[in-house]
Amino acid sequence: MPRMTRLLLASILLVGALAAPAAQGARTLIVLNKADATLVKVDPASGKILGTVPTGEGPHEVTVSADGRTAFVGNYGGGAPSPGSTISVIDLGAMKELKRVDVRPLLRPHGIVFADGKVYYTSEVSRVVARLDPATYQTDWLLGTGQAGTHMVWVNRDASRMFTCNIGSSSISILERPQNPNQPWNVTTIPVGRGPEGFDVSPDGRELWAAHSQDGGVSIIDLEQKKVTATLDLQTKRSNRLKFTPDGKLALISDLDAGEVLVVDVPTRKVTKKIPLGRMVEGILMDPGGAKAYVAVNGDNHIAVIDLKTLEPTGKIVTGGGPDGMAWAR
Numbered sequence: 001m002p003r004m005t006r007l008l009l010a011s012i013l014l015v016g017a018l019a020a021p022a023a024q025g026a027r028t029l030i031v032l033n034k035a036d037a038t039l040v041k042v043d044p045a046s047g048k049i050l051g052t053v054p055t056g057e058g059p060h061e062v063t064v065s066a067d068g069r070t071a072f073v074g075n076y077g078g079g080a081p082s083p084g085s086t087i088s089v090i091d092l093g094a095m096k097e098l099k100r101v102d103v104r105p106l107l108r109p110h111g112i113v114f115a116d117g118k119v120y121y122t123s124e125v126s127r128v129v130a131r132l133d134p135a136t137y138q139t140d141w142l143l144g145t146g147q148a149g150t151h152m153v154w155v156n157r158d159a160s161r162m163f164t165c166n167i168g169s170s171s172i173s174i175l176e177r178p179q180n181p182n183q184p185w186n187v188t189t190i191p192v193g194r195g196p197e198g199f200d201v202s203p204d205g206r207e208l209w210a211a212h213s214q215d216g217g218v219s220i221i222d223l224e225q226k227k228v229t230a231t232l233d234l235q236t237k238r239s240n241r242l243k244f245t246p247d248g249k250l251a252l253i254s255d256l257d258a259g260e261v262l263v264v265d266v267p268t269r270k271v272t273k274k275i276p277l278g279r280m281v282e283g284i285l286m287d288p289g290g291a292k293a294y295v296a297v298n299g300d301n302h303i304a305v306i307d308l309k310t311l312e313p314t315g316k317i318v319t320g321g322g323p324d325g326m327a328w329a330r
Helices: 003-025
Strands: 028-033 038-042 049-054 059-064 070-077 083-091 096-102 109-115 118-123 128-133 138-144 150-155 161-166 171-176 186-191 196-201 207-212 217-222 227-233 239-244 250-255 260-265 270-276 281-286 292-297 302-307 312-317 323-329
Touching (some): 028 059, 059 109, 059 323, 070 118, 118 150, 161 196, 186 227, 196 250, 207 239, 250 292, 260 281, 281 323, 292 312
Antiparallel strands (some): 028 323, 038 049, 059 070, 207 217, 217 227, 292 302, 302 312
């Protein structure tokens, strides 16, 4: 091989070697601290806090725009006398709040998802799923569920199909856009166990698993048939969130009152492990690569890092008071 060619090849390899860690390090962890009313940006590798921004009272859930530049935070508010009514729009590069959007008369914005260029969120009090246009800061669409406590929402890529859990009505809603835009949306209500608070859709899109916060069970819904096909009695004290691993082999369930995460083997539908983590275990976020899970331990003010191969805690990230909602950004 000629000397010049060897030098050029070596340079390419060196640049690649230097660029790879930078690309991997570009992904950052976004965490909401409910008690502090802040959003923090974290380097997940080192646990270092890269920036902090104030939000509205009681920030519960966060989503990030497709370009990774902007976060949208549902400010749920405080106790019964002070329901939240705002969404914080945060520039993640400058780490500053661009706008605090007042969505009244909708109250207690919660589950929040960025899809197809818009921000979809629930209003728990108003029993609706609504849509915020980031270009105008206006809520330009909403759809009622007719169910009490519409809490979390899952939205597909083109925002043509959505799922919500309704804690007060013990139901899951399937919202579907018709092919004819002049026709109303289709809403299917599926009864499940008591108080569904956390749910997820399997990576293959075939099933929805909803964890009941009030009876210790999990309802499994066949999304083609639109009905419950199985109910698991897991005897949790208060299930808060349920998330599938990216490969769909495991489901993790946070048990807020028991202070642990349950690991369910999806094919056998059996609990294979319980991982004690601390007080008030809440939000769960999966590493897109499938290596780790990040779990908010609200009562102990940190994020627990779980190795998904060994199913053991491998570290803690201290983010502030009362961490819960999380998202990824670049």
